[in-house]
Amino acid sequence: VSWKEGAPVNFSLEGIGVELAVQGVFSFVGKAAFFQTDEASGFRGSLKLSLDSVGLTIDVGIMVGRMNDGTFFFYLFIDVDLPVGIPLFSTGAALYGFAGLLAGNLQPARIDAEHWYYGYYKRQPVGVTGPEKWAVKRDAFAIGVGTTIGSLPDTGYAISAKVLLILSLPGPRILLQGKGSFIEKKPENK
Numbered sequence: 321v322s323w324k325e326g327a328p329v330n331f332s333l334e335g336i337g338v339e340l341a342v343q344g345v346f347s348f349v350g351k352a353a354f355f356q357t358d359e360a361s362g363f364r365g366s367l368k369l370s371l372d373s374v375g376l377t378i379d380v381g382i383m384v385g386r387m388n389d390g391t392f393f394f395y396l397f398i399d400v401d402l403p404v405g406i407p408l409f410s411t412g413a414a415l416y417g418f419a420g421l422l423a424g425n426l427q428p429a430r431i432d433a434e435h436w437y438y439g440y441y442k443r444q445p446v447g448v449t450g451p452e453k454w455a456v457k458r459d460a461f462a463i464g465v466g467t468t469i470g471s472l473p474d475t476g477y478a479i480s481a482k483v484l485l486i487l488s489l490p491g492p493r494i495l496l497q498g499k500g501s502f503i504e505k506k507p508e509n510k
Contacts, residue, residue, distance in 0.1 A: 335365075346371050357456070360387040364395075364451040375403030383426070383451040393425035393456055397449045397464075401506075405472050412472050416506055419466030419484050421449065426462065427488055428495065429455035441497075448486060448497050462488040464495075468506060476506040 335353030352365030362385015370377045383395035398420050405414025428448065430440050445452060454462075466484030470476025483498040499507040 345373050355385075358388075360385050360393065360456045362386060362393070366451065377401040381449055381451045383454065385456075387425070387456060387458070391425060391458060393423075395421075395423045395426050395451055395454050397421045397451075399449070399466070401468060405470065405475060407472055408469075413469055414472040414476070415467055416470055416476055416480070417468035417482070419449075419464070419468075421462065421464030421466075421484070421486055423454060423460075423462040423488075425456060425458055425460055426454040427457040427460040428462075428493065429453055448495050449484070460488070460490065462486055466497075470506055476501075478503060480506040482507040 334355075335351060337349075337351035339347075339349045341347035347370045348367070350365065350367035352363060354363055355361065362383060364381075364383035364385075366379075366381045368377070368379045377400070379397075379399040379401075381395065381397040384393070386392050399417065400419070401417040402415070405416045407414050428440060429452075430436070431443075434440055434443075440453070441448060443453075447453070464484055464486035466482070468476075468480065468482040470480030471478040479500075479502055481498060481500040483496065486495040486497075487493075488495065501507055
């Protein structure tokens, strides 16, 4: 709420979030926000749904909007963690999740040529998949695929890795985000 003497009172709402959980059954966390820059305006948000009773987790990031000249842009990231692994033949390994990323007219939002790891990646939110980490750029495009793989007999406890490979154009830029674990639970959604 903003107010200046002699001027009308203005009210603005930049974002909203919802969190709901039933212990041991499910949890839902979602947020959405409107943004406006000199080049564009739109909405961005994320949601995470965990079905605790079956062990399924779905994580989604989205951004849609329009540039000042009328060009649309979009961003979609989906990460699904499965409750049980899909065996990879008789290797003793299994797939425990899948991820995908698609962006049109957007590119990674580096600030003043900041360092890719210490600047871009480590800036909040940490990682490359948050919609806040992407900026409007006409004719830019990005696509990414990822998976979680781990040992089958112990549901990924002995060894597991979660990786995401992104190709961003123009450039080309190749971004690789990954996290592994050894003798502990599988890596969380990050």
